[in-house]
Amino acid sequence: MTQKIRCAGFGGQGIVLMGKLLAQAGMMDDKHTTFFPQYGAAMRGGTANCSVIVSDDAIASPMVEEPDVVLVMNGPSLDRFEPTVQPGGWIFYNTSLIDREVERKDVNVFKVAANSIAEEVGNARTANMVMLGAFAKKLGTVNLETLLGSLDVQMHGKSGKIMDMNREAMKRGAALIK
Amino acid sequence: MSEKIPIGEKVLMKGNEAIGEAAVQACCDCYYGYPITPQNELTAYMSRRMIEEGRVFIQTESEIAAINMCYGSAAVGARSMTSSSSPGISLKQEGISYMASAQLPVFYVNVNRGGPGLGNISPAQSDYYQTTRGGGHGDYRVIAFAPSDVQELYDLTMLGFDLADKYRNPAMIQADGILGQMMEPLVLHEYKRPPDLPSKQPWRLGDPSTTDPLLVTSLVLNVTGMEERNLELQKKYDTITENETRFEEVGLDGADVVMVAYGTASRIAKSAMEVARAKGIKVGLFRPITIWPFPSARLNGLADRFDNFLVVEMSLGQMWEDVRLAVEGKAPVHVHGRTAGGIPQQADIVADLRKVLDAKPGEIVKNF
Numbered sequence: 001m002t003q004k005i006r007c008a009g010f011g012g013q014g015i016v017l018m019g020k021l022l023a024q025a026g027m028m029d030d031k032h033t034t035f036f037p038q039y040g041a042a043m044r045g046g047t048a049n050c051s052v053i054v055s056d057d058a059i060a061s062p063m064v065e066e067p068d069v070v071l072v073m074n075g076p077s078l079d080r081f082e083p084t085v086q087p088g089g090w091i092f093y094n095t096s097l098i099d100r101e102v103e104r105k106d107v108n109v110f111k112v113a114a115n116s117i118a119e120e121v122g123n124a125r126t127a128n129m130v131m132l133g134a135f136a137k138k139l140g141t142v143n144l145e146t147l148l149g150s151l152d153v154q155m156h157g158k159s160g161k162i163m164d165m166n167r168e169a170m171k172r173g174a175a176l177i178k
Numbered sequence: 179m180s181e182k183i184p185i186g187e188k189v190l191m192k193g194n195e196a197i198g199e200a201a202v203q204a205c206c207d208c209y210y211g212y213p214i215t216p217q218n219e220l221t222a223y224m225s226r227r228m229i230e231e232g233r234v235f236i237q238t239e240s241e242i243a244a245i246n247m248c249y250g251s252a253a254v255g256a257r258s259m260t261s262s263s264s265p266g267i268s269l270k271q272e273g274i275s276y277m278a279s280a281q282l283p284v285f286y287v288n289v290n291r292g293g294p295g296l297g298n299i300s301p302a303q304s305d306y307y308q309t310t311r312g313g314g315h316g317d318y319r320v321i322a323f324a325p326s327d328v329q330e331l332y333d334l335t336m337l338g339f340d341l342a343d344k345y346r347n348p349a350m351i352q353a354d355g356i357l358g359q360m361m362e363p364l365v366l367h368e369y370k371r372p373p374d375l376p377s378k379q380p381w382r383l384g385d386p387s388t389t390d391p392l393l394v395t396s397l398v399l400n401v402t403g404m405e406e407r408n409l410e411l412q413k414k415y416d417t418i419t420e421n422e423t424r425f426e427e428v429g430l431d432g433a434d435v436v437m438v439a440y441g442t443a444s445r446i447a448k449s450a451m452e453v454a455r456a457k458g459i460k461v462g463l464f465r466p467i468t469i470w471p472f473p474s475a476r477l478n479g480l481a482d483r484f485d486n487f488l489v490v491e492m493s494l495g496q497m498w499e500d501v502r503l504a505v506e507g508k509a510p511v512h513v514h515g516r517t518a519g520g521i522p523q524q525a526d527i528v529a530d531l532r533k534v535l536d537a538k539p540g541e542i543v544k545n546f
Contacts, residue, residue: 020361023362027190034361035360039216039299040300060448060451060452062356062442063356063521
């Protein structure tokens, strides 16, 4: 199994953190993994994206041209990355901020009201965690428990309250899958 | 990274930071740097870790200051390091040339970005000529490693410090923005100092009240003296070529085309190789791990056994020249080059592999 994932949204939504958590969890699940962020002149509100590969086999190229999965957090990112997904792949998208439907008929779609759920948890900034939780539970690319554990490494040093909120948001995302 | 470094364990780390930790583990005494994308995380990492270890970190006023501080600290025997990206490395060339002439060890890193000029911050390998021809003025070479993953960035940084000391010569890493920015699991091996590293005592500057006066200089005004120094350097470069040339070969058996690629380009070539093989194209990969010394002798030998070479690089035919020089006309050498943030695409490489196989005698496939 090799899965190529792209996370995309606007600067400040924690897109890079999503990718780091996926790669961290992939490693902790004893899989091969790579993470590559769009880098350079980034700003809050501008676009942000990163790509992650999780695989049972060694990974040659870390570049993701046509992802198997995109985790889309805002409208412009859906416009940009919807056409890139492999036929038969998955688009997870944030219906709280995107009010259109996915146009492609040859991909699977999973809708996540990430911001709304995050606000219920207590902070809209945890919308990225809601999305990750839903993705992990739905596709099983990384183990949900491992993903929760990866927070301790990648968000090391944050207060207990923030950690609890992020964990809760991730679990609420996972709970969307029955 | 947490404050406790888990030596011996597998961790997820950014390429730039892996270089930094390897340098810290390899007993780097002094790091001098000036910020530039896409290597900033390395300077930032060193600003924290070197201070934690009670060593020297200076964010200098310029790239030129950084390399000249390297000269000063190397002259007293300290393990010295600097890093930058393409335009910044150009600025350092005077100092690197001086250090090569004065036979001072230094380890430096060039995370290439798009050029020429200020260019852009996108990944590239277009400093290949500069890296492999010395870079500055004069007849000299620097030992140049071309890692292709984060583990190699770590391991070859340690080796780079050791070889710089062993040969009293600048050693460096040529990486690209992708390697610098990507994260990947690696094992943080413990540094083991090679037992055969020569003492710096005979040449390093010390306290003049307790040791004989010594001179470390790149200036030799008398003609015979300077030519002698050059000949001494050349002898050293021959030894380095003999002992330190490194490469990897993947799936060459029965190949109709041998791709030659290093760094990130080699990883993309490897992925393209898997796609091409599934389509019935017999292709292998030759990956230089040192780009100076270049594995010319080995490639020349391979040219007796294989019919076609395709160079894949993130520059426009720079390594292509070295492969052609190595092969000496025994086989056609084709090239697929992208530059300044243009990344070779797997499908394009596979298409060019097909063109190579369909090429008429004497025809060279070149995508630019």
